[in-house]
Amino acid sequence: MARSQWGSRLGFILAAAGSAIGLGAIWKFPYVAATNGGGAFLFIYLGICLTLGLVLMLAEMALGRATSAGAVGAFRKLAGGFWPLIGYMGVLVCFLILSFYSVVGGWTIAYIVKSLQGGIMTSDPKALGAIFGGFISDPVQPLLYHGGFALLTLAVVVGGVQKGIEALSKFLMPALFALMLVLIARGLTLPGALEGVSYFVAPDFSKVSASMLVDALGLAFFSLSLGLGIMITYGSYVGRESKLLGSALWVILLTVATCFLAGLMVLPAVFAFGFDPSAGPGLTFITMPAVFAHLPLGQLFAVMFFCLLLLAALTSSVSLLEVVTSFAIDELRLSRRTAAILMAAGTFLLGIPASLSLGVWGDYQLFGMNFFDLLDFVTSKLLMPAGELLLALFVGWKAWPVVRAELSSGRSPRAMQCMRGFCMALAPLLIGCIMVASFR
Secondary structure, three states: OOOOOOOOHHHHHHHHHHHHOOHHHHHOHHHHHHHOOOHHHHHHHHHHHHHHHHHHHHHHHHHHHHHOOOHHHHHHHHOOOOOHHHHHHHHHHHHHHHHHHHHHHHHHHHHHHHHHHOOOOOOOHHHHHHHHHHHHOOOOHHHHHHHHHHHHHHHHHHOOHHHHHHHHHHHHHHHHHHHHHHHHHHHHOOOOHHHHHHHHHOOOHHHOOHHHHHHHHHHHHHHOOOOOOHHHHHHOOOOOOOOHHHHHHHHHHHHHHHHHHHHHHHHHHHHHOOOOOOOOHHHHHHHHHHHHHOOOOHHHHHHHHHHHHHHHHHHHHHHHHHHHHHHHHHHHOOOHHHHHHHHHHHHHHHHHHHHHOOOOOOOOOEOOEOHHHHHHHHHHHHHHHHHHHHHHHHHHHOOHHHHHHHHOOOOOHHHHHHHHHHHHHHHHHHHHHHHHHOOO
């Protein structure tokens, strides 16, 4: 069976950028950047993305295109032995992440409904916290929205590479940027908004430290969808005529731009009304609704904001499901429709205990964590960085001739040697530092 291909280079770039632009770009990046030196952090983050991030992204794309295979097949074709375990690890991580990410995606749908009904239009953060806590601990409602989000993701992936993922990305990515710009324009007109802008972008070099560098490295590696098999899978759909370097650069620049715009969207509005900036679900489901309650036409802006969150969640969830679907197609010889349905059903079922662990099953814990937090910890702190580390070693020590052949056209030998050096030593060392620091 001939492997699917992207219909255009633009479609590939937007789909790859969409995979990287998720909820974390909105509820985590602005706060982490602002509390780690603002402009100084942004400069370091951009530098890491354009060096180590670019090298690892190019390597993954090159592996996919060279082998025309997904996360597992690429390693098997090039090496065999132990190495395909890296691909299996990536598929497992995508499966686990999607199970609880779909739960959170369901929350965004629920809050679109609540915004339309006016049920969250109060300026009292305590009342909003009670609404949010009551919703996520409910044993039924979150599961219904979790199922709805899973069906949306499934519908896109069943549509295939061109008619599903690419078509959706060409619509959703411009829509996401348009919504962000409207919300930014509204936020910047508020009294006191410039204090939030200054908090976000003003460089504070006194905060440059080893801890800050580790945070920047972690955000750079993990915000680019590296080590999951996504860029290998998406790279396997790229035609020989496409230039991987230019495509990877565009993906990184779009991802960084979105993170930056998210900061301009969130922090000025938060500061304008004197709320404390924070990271995580509290920012998006408690603080931001309180902000909108203060605004004229606040209900409209709340609906727009949660639609934006849904778009960001959907572009990421589609890439996660595509990795596990591609695995089932390649390894189990299933049709795309059957593979996507089975994998979506599996992630939905695993998401049920993740959702219930925030409420009626909250007392059942392992290592002091409920099931939702345990899935998050295992994937983000253990499996993702381990996969990235092993991938870098594989490229630098085992698959370098293939990667060089994919990327060396028009490149200087010295540049290629620098890239190999990054993969052989520097990237594994830095990823190892991130893993150690994450347990501090």
